[in-house]
Amino acid sequence: MLKKIILNLLLKSMKSLISFFLILLRNLHKHWILEIKYPKLYPHGLIKSLVPETILRNSCGLFIEKDVSIKNSNIHIGKHTYIGNHTLIDSCNYIGAFCSISSDVKIGMRNHPLNFISTSPVFYSRYRRWCKKSQYDESDIKTVRIDDDVLISANVIIINGVKIGRGAVIGAGAVVTGDIPPYAIAVGVPAKIIRYRFSDEQIHRIEKSKWWEKDDKLLKENREYALHPDLFIEKISS
Numbered sequence: 001m002l003k004k005i006i007l008n009l010l011l012k013s014m015k016s017l018i019s020f021f022l023i024l025l026r027n028l029h030k031h032w033i034l035e036i037k038y039p040k041l042y043p044h045g046l047i048k049s050l051v052p053e054t055i056l057r058n059s060c061g062l063f064i065e066k067d068v069s070i071k072n073s074n075i076h077i078g079k080h081t082y083i084g085n086h087t088l089i090d091s092c093n094y095i096g097a098f099c100s101i102s103s104d105v106k107i108g109m110r111n112h113p114l115n116f117i118s119t120s121p122v123f124y125s126r127y128r129r130w131c132k133k134s135q136y137d138e139s140d141i142k143t144v145r146i147d148d149d150v151l152i153s154a155n156v157i158i159i160n161g162v163k164i165g166r167g168a169v170i171g172a173g174a175v176v177t178g179d180i181p182p183y184a185i186a187v188g189v190p191a192k193i194i195r196y197r198f199s200d201e202q203i204h205r206i207e208k209s210k211w212w213e214k215d216d217k218l219l220k221e222n223r224e225y226a227l228h229p230d231l232f233i234e235k236i237s238s
Contacts, residue, residue, distance in 0.1 A: 038056070041056070042062070045063060045064075047063075049064050052070060055073070055077050058076065059076075059081070062079070062081055062082075065085040065103070067085055068084075068086070068088075068089075071088075072090075076095070079098070080097055081095055081100075082100050082101065084102045085103040087102075090110065090160075091108030091109075091160045092107050092143055092144040094145045094146065096150065097212045098212055099148065099150045099152070100152070101150075102154040102155075104155045105158075106157045107158045108144040108158065111160060142160075142161045143160065144158055144160060145164070146163075147164060147167075149167045149212055150164050150165075150167065150169075151169045151170065153170060153171055154173070156172065156174050156176065157174075157175045157176065158176045159176060162177070165184065166182045166183070166207070167197060168181070168182060168183060168186065169186070170186055171188070171191075174188055174189065175189045175190050178191075182203065183196050183198055183203050202229060205230065206233065209237055211233065214236055
């Protein structure tokens with residue numbers, strides 16, 4: 001009896017020890033990726049979360065803070081985009097250049113069907129193991145698209161299928177359920193447009209300039225004019 005007790009204790013100790021070393025190895029591997037691999041391969045950005053490397057290879061100057069989760073490995077993220085802590089990016093296939101996405105943002109949140117007897121996934125999702133085949137297909141629903149130079153403030157929720165136009169601003173805590181046009185400022189639940197950043201004439205000139213596609217060197221040389229959009233456009237277009 002005593003031998004059996006001792007054996008059980010030894011087995012439990014071994015399991016605990018193995019679990020400890022597995023966790024340690026995972027943490028060491030994560031540390032190596034974030035502190036050594038990423039800085040070496042992507043020196044022009046700052047990556048503090050484990051993200052699909054296809055995203056990093058196809059962009060430049062990304063700043064991705066801690067605990068960011070990006071579900072779509074085929075997503076395009078443009079150069080110099082910033083993504084804050086604890087942000088979740090689910091159903092989204094495009095984020096443009098020079099975007100600023102704050103902390104605790106949720107992008108591309110998927111819907112539940114409303115015409116089933118219940119909204120519980122056990123009735124339609126194979127993942128929940130009641131169904132051999134999923135009964136609800138979201139493939140016909142467009143994913144989120146966020147164009148260049150969009151500002152998304154903290155705690156924003158963006159529902160699946162929404163398009164946010166270039167230069168738009170989404171206020172903190174907003175729930176975006178419909179498309180937001182370029183250069184609009186939208187706030188609230190659900191998000192509503194309160195005004196536009198620029199006049200129609202200025203928006204036309206900005207769009208025509210396509211400054212977000214210009215070479216970084218040119219943009220950097222003229223950054224002192226950023227406070228004066230018309231002058232900035234004039235300088236980079238001359």
